[in-house]
Amino acid sequence: MNFDKEFDASGLSCPLPILKTKKALSDMAPGQVLKMIATDSGSIKDMQAFAEQTGNQLLSSNEEAGKYIFFMQKK
Amino acid sequence: MTTKKMAIIATKGTLDMAYPPFILASTAAALGYEVQVFFTFYGLQLLRKDLSDVMISPLANPAMPMPVPMPVMVQMLPGMESMATMMMKQKLKKHGVASLQELRDLCIEAEVKFIACQMTVDLFEFDKSEFIDECEYGGAAMFMGFAGDTDICLFV
Numbered sequence: 001m002n003f004d005k006e007f008d009a010s011g012l013s014c015p016l017p018i019l020k021t022k023k024a025l026s027d028m029a030p031g032q033v034l035k036m037i038a039t040d041s042g043s044i045k046d047m048q049a050f051a052e053q054t055g056n057q058l059l060s061s062n063e064e065a066g067k068y069i070f071f072m073q074k075k
Numbered sequence: 076m077t078t079k080k081m082a083i084i085a086t087k088g089t090l091d092m093a094y095p096p097f098i099l100a101s102t103a104a105a106l107g108y109e110v111q112v113f114f115t116f117y118g119l120q121l122l123r124k125d126l127s128d129v130m131i132s133p134l135a136n137p138a139m140p141m142p143v144p145m146p147v148m149v150q151m152l153p154g155m156e157s158m159a160t161m162m163m164k165q166k167l168k169k170h171g172v173a174s175l176q177e178l179r180d181l182c183i184e185a186e187v188k189f190i191a192c193q194m195t196v197d198l199f200e201f202d203k204s205e206f207i208d209e210c211e212y213g214g215a216a217m218f219m220g221f222a223g224d225t226d227i228c229l230f231v
Contacts, residue, residue: 013171015102019181022105040171053106 003069010039017043018050025056028074039064043068066072080225083112088120090131090163096231097178104185113218115192119210122191122206126175183209190218
């Protein structure tokens with residue numbers, strides 16, 4: 001999947017992946033896509049909840065070799 | 076859509092009890108909430124410029140997981156509190172949990188409003204110069220003005 005920005009939150013625990021996602025989105029334009037990588041197993045549900053509550057769309061969330069990979073489109 | 080609001084009353088000043096208010100405040104702010112935290116009694120310690128004195132005690136804290144079972148008589152020995160604090164900080168770091176300082180900075184950056192209880196500041200004769208500049212001073216009525224209109228209000 002194409003993306004405009006990427007950041008790796010591997011090794012960080014709740015709530016840092018969410019806080020850093022919010023920060024990463026803040027200087028992106030509407031419609032742009034952010035790729036986020038995390039190792040925090042709570043981040044799957046947290047990213048879903050973040051998307052629902054902020055209106056940013058979670059395009060996909062996958063697990064690959066112990067890492068969680070998210071693609072989020074900015075509202 | 077109207078902005079959601081959350082208010083937290085932070086009354087504890089130990090390392091373990093310092094995390095919930097800062098985690099919830101920073102997360103709510105990231106979700107678009109307007110957040111205020113009212114720090115009163117021991118919670119005021121969390122507004123100090125220097126957070127290195129914030130500690131955790133194994134004493135009277137039977138739920139705290141310890142590497143080995145430790146009788147209360149041992150927990151009360153000098154240095155045990157520093158040791159428990161050091162171990163807890165190492166554990167937090169190892170698991171990628173943010174430091175208190177980092178979480179507090181993220182709250183400030185996200186415009187979480189910190190209110191220090193003026194009455195407690197006077198009661199304990201604290202020097203305001205020891206507290207961060209990003210806090211306001213106020214009382215219960217001032218807090219109610221915001222809390223009365225919130226979606227979530229927590230006492231920690």
